[in-house]
Amino acid sequence: MRNTTVLGIDVGGSGIKGALVDVMSGEMLTERIRLETPQPAMPDSMAEVVAEIVREFDWEGKVLGCGFPAIVKGGVARSAANIHHSWIGVNIEALLEEVTGCRVHALNDADAAGIAAMQFGAGRDILGTVILITIGSGLGSALFTDGFLVRNTELGHIFLNGMIAEHYASDATRKQLELDWEEWGGRFNQFLNHVERVFSPDLILLGGGGSKKYEFYQEYLHLDTKVIPAKLLNQAGIIGAAFFGYHQEHFPEKGLGVHPGLQDFE
Numbered sequence: 001m002r003n004t005t006v007l008g009i010d011v012g013g014s015g016i017k018g019a020l021v022d023v024m025s026g027e028m029l030t031e032r033i034r035l036e037t038p039q040p041a042m043p044d045s046m047a048e049v050v051a052e053i054v055r056e057f058d059w060e061g062k063v064l065g066c067g068f069p070a071i072v073k074g075g076v077a078r079s080a081a082n083i084h085h086s087w088i089g090v091n092i093e094a095l096l097e098e099v100t101g102c103r104v105h106a107l108n109d110a111d112a113a114g115i116a117a118m119q120f121g122a123g124r125d126i127l128g129t130v131i132l133i134t135i136g137s138g139l140g141s142a143l144f145t146d147g148f149l150v151r152n153t154e155l156g157h158i159f160l161n162g163m164i165a166e167h168y169a170s171d172a173t174r175k176q177l178e179l180d181w182e183e184w185g186g187r188f189n190q191f192l193n194h195v196e197r198v199f200s201p202d203l204i205l206l207g208g209g210g211s212k213k214y215e216f217y218q219e220y221l222h223l224d225t226k227v228i229p230a231k232l233l234n235q236a237g238i239i240g241a242a243f244f245g246y247h248q249e250h251f252p253e254k255g256l257g258v259h260p261g262l263q264d265f266e
Helices: 043-056 092-100 109-120 165-169 171-177 181-199 209-220 233-250
Strands: 005-011 015-022 033-036 063-068 103-108 129-135 139-145 148-150 203-207 227-229
Touching: 005 043, 005 109, 005 233, 015 043, 015 233, 033 043, 043 092, 063 092, 063 109, 063 233, 092 103, 103 109, 103 233, 109 129, 109 139, 109 148, 109 203, 109 233, 129 181, 129 209, 139 165, 139 181, 165 171, 165 181, 171 181, 171 209, 181 203, 181 209, 203 209, 203 233, 209 227, 209 233
Parallel strands: 005 063, 063 103, 129 203, 203 227
Antiparallel strands: 005 015, 015 033, 129 139, 139 148
């Protein structure tokens, strides 16, 4: 019988977080460890932080799923969102395997959060087009159609009012410009309206740290599409990364993000 416990790592521009997850239930089995992301956020120093989390859980030699703030193809970073540009072209999986001794499977961080939402959270059993937007240092996105993930959508990098959307409407921008909730909510509403026009989604989920404050800006969002916080909030990246790690370790030939979960693959 397979061990369904996996270490999930959620790499962000300000913090790197990890916990052990039961990928059948989506439950975190341990308290989350959060360490600061080194500045500048370069490969070797960030990899050492991940290795420190692995040591804390005594996880060497086991499966690790990693959500990473970049376009990730074949384990390689093809962009660098809110981290140092030297990550571009680096094989995330190979680097982390070298420093941790784990079997590493990496994907875009918002895609990881989306997988958790669709498997275990507010998106479960929702067909049609579902979009998760993560609100944090940037604006991440995960796009699903009938439960299948379309990887690396990066909707936070579309242009809005002459600038990159996440530079206009992320939580980091709210804090940097000291915007009140009405001002920031108006900006975020513009972004969501643009996403709505392009994709005509059936549901928009909000994740990341900014989703915990939904009550403060909810009244400033005006869309035809239903918008709700993802139930797993900022734990979703860890849970989804762990799920992805298990999935890629055992079922790499299967479509990713299929309802109702791993039971389909037993």
